Amino acid sequence: MIDWHFERTALAEHFLNAFDTGITGSLTLFAPRRMGKSEFLLHDLAPLAYGxxxxxxxxxxxxxxxxxxxxxxxxxxxxxxxxxxKSRLSAYISHSGTVELKSDLPPLASLTLKSNPEKPTENDLLSIIDLIKRLARRKAPTLLLLDEVQHLSTRPEFESLVALLRTEFETHRKKIYVVFTGSSREGLMRMFRDRKAPMFHASQQIDLPDLGSEFVAYMLDCYAQASSVKLSLVKAIKVFNALQNGLHCSTYS
Ligand SMILES: Nc1ncnc2c1ncn2[C@@H]1O[C@H](COP(=O)(O)OP(=O)(O)O)[C@@H](O)[C@H]1O
Ligand SMILES: [Mg+2]
Known part of the structure; x- marks a missing residue:
């Protein structure tokens, strides 16, 4: 089977080494949407950490x-x-596909979608505390991958969950390592602005490097395996760069 995933092992090692050596207990990965954050968490970082x-x-x-x-x-x-x-991974992959599709709807269409944020129930909050404690008690460390965490800063209803996470991550910082991702710098800043929260405050932000010509070459190679058609690398890189520029412009405008 063709593996369409272009590995980013060096970056994954950088993350895990920071945890293994105790330099930090949490890292924040930033990139605009559709730049490969979830793919990196699920296909590079998680397998390495699992190993x-x-x-x-x-x-x-x-x-x-x-x-x-x-x-x-x-x-x-x-x-x-x-x-x-591994048995859980396939569910996450199919799920994230659906989510991306939904969130790709144009803003006008999304206005018609019903949004009804709910305050977390006491039962859910207590369960989260208990589950984190149970994971922390085990011999093996835990890697908690929290994708699109800035979403928690978008509604007052979610404040109790943010407060809980601050306390729990601080309490269990020796056993629970956290990677946050975010696709909005402003949202991340809102999330982490509480300076009294050491774990949030100390979470170093790393920008996900853009994919480049090596990625394009890898994709062409996969495409050639799938179709027996060889495409021009030079032309493909030009198209890719034009696409990336378009993406960046639309993301930052
Ligand atoms: N390392 C990679 N190898 C192959 N395809 C990738 C890679 N990173 C991203 N992609 C492609 O880009 C799409 C968007 O990536 P995704 O991780 O969903 O972005 P984000 O989480 O930043 O919004 C993926 O569905 C995949 O098709
Ligand atoms: Mg994602």
Whole structure:
């Protein structure tokens, strides 16, 4: 089978080494949308961490936009109950595809979608505390991958969840390592502005490097394997660069 994933192993090692050596307990990965953050978490960082005996928990806060606490509770429960990361991975991949599709709707169309943010229930919050504690008690460290975390800063309803995470991550900082991702710098700043929260405050932000010509060459190679058609690398790079410029312009405008 053709593996369409272009590996970013060096970056994944950089992340894990920072945790393994105790330099930091949390890192924040920033890139605009559709630049490969989730792909990096699920296909590069998680497998490497799994190989180094981490327990892996992945939660995208765009999965259940109105109720991120429930999404996190569910992800933690899965992690506690099922150690086999590989068997959980396929569900996350198909799920993130659906989410991206939904969030790609133009703004006008999304206005017609019903949004009804819910305050986390006490039951969900207590369960999250308990599940994090259970993971932290185990011998193996836990890698918590929290995708599109800036979503938590978009509604006052989610403040209790943010406060809970601050406290829990600080309490269990020796056993729970966290990677946040975000696609809005402003949203991330809103999330992390509380200077009293050491773990949030200390989370170093890393910009996801843009994919480049090596990625294009890899994709052409996959395409050639799939179709037996060889495309021009020079032309493909030109198209890719033009596309990237377009993406950056639309993201930052
Ligand atoms: N390393 C990679 N190898 C192959 N394809 C990639 C890679 N990174 C991103 N992509 C492609 O770009 C799409 C968007 O990536 P994604 O991780 O969903 O972006 P983000 O999470 O930043 O919004 C993926 O569905 C995939 O098709
Ligand atoms: Mg994503």
């Amino acid at each position: 180094r005996k981490y327990q892996i928990c992945y939660c995208s806060f765009w999965q259940l936009k109105d109720n991120p606490a429930k999404a996190l509770r569910h992800a933690l429960e899965e992690c506690v109950e099922n150690h086999d990361w």
